[in-house]
Amino acid sequence: MTVHSTNTTSWQLGDHTVNRLGYGAMRLPMHPGGTPRDPEQSTALLRTAVELGVNHIDTAAFYASPTSKANDLIRRALRPYPADLVIATKVGPNADLSGEAGPDELREQVEQNLRELGRDHLDLVYLRIGEHLDRGRGTLADRFAVLAQLRQEGLIRHLGISNVGAAHLAEAQDIAPVVSVQNWYGLAKRDDDVLLDLCAEQDIAFVPFFSVHGGAPTGTVADVAAVHGATPAQILVAWTLHRAPNVLAIPGTGDPEHLRQNVAAAEIQLSAGELDKLNSIE
Secondary structure (H helix, E strand, O other): OOOOOOOOOEEEEOOEEEEOEOEEOOOOOEOOOOOEOOHHHHHHHHHHHHHOOOOEEEOOOOOEOOOOEHHHHHHHHHOOOOOOOEEEEEEOEOOOOOOEOOHHHHHHHHHHHHHHHOOOOEEEEEEEOOOOOOOOOOOOHHHHHHHHHHHHOOOEEEEEEEOOOHHHHHHHHOOOOOOEEEEEOEOOEOOOHHHHHHHHHOOOEEEEEOOOOOOOOOOHHHHHHHHHOOOHHHHHHHHHHHHOOOEOEOOOOOOHHHHHHHHHHOOOOOOHHHHHHHHOOO
């Protein structure tokens, strides 16, 4: 595993250059406990994110509370969209999120995202496989081929895959170009070190979700945070960005102060010694 001591600030994601610190919209419609957020606060937070330089937003039609959807909030807050903004979304789970949608359902899921976001095309669509957080198993070929066809039709500009292993990446690449892989990864969960490095070798973005989820297993993170006058969460974000230049962080929050902290974390420069200490955590 290679850990870099300095950050590059941007990455070429498909045909867009994006800042490596983006925003994940999963928490936008509701609090972690499941209660709905105030839609006006959520749209204001999105506008603040863009003002702070965020130009990569990760969403999905299934990110929703009983009263609002992340896609609807994004449309209300940001349309007409800035020219440099990349909105990535995901398809793949079935309607009640209990399993995987079949190939015949994926076109409707893409069209749903188009309607909700108010777009005539989607910048980046991930095929998410597996159930919940369980890693996807088996072939993705039939389902990914549907998205490849929609890309040919112009409804999707770029394709990604999520919750996958290295064999899935090779399988997908035999069908259509893959610009990004999105998996659960962070300092406390490094199962995908080899896959991340494989993506780096091929200039494919690696986008961790839950990079701050669960915190860290020791007090080392808190010690490093104290040196930088930062929060432990900021150090986890900073470590993620130091991991490799192709890593794009998408921490999510509905709190304006946490948003500002996440953006500021992209500026934290961890020393080689600090990286060694953090990387030694098991």
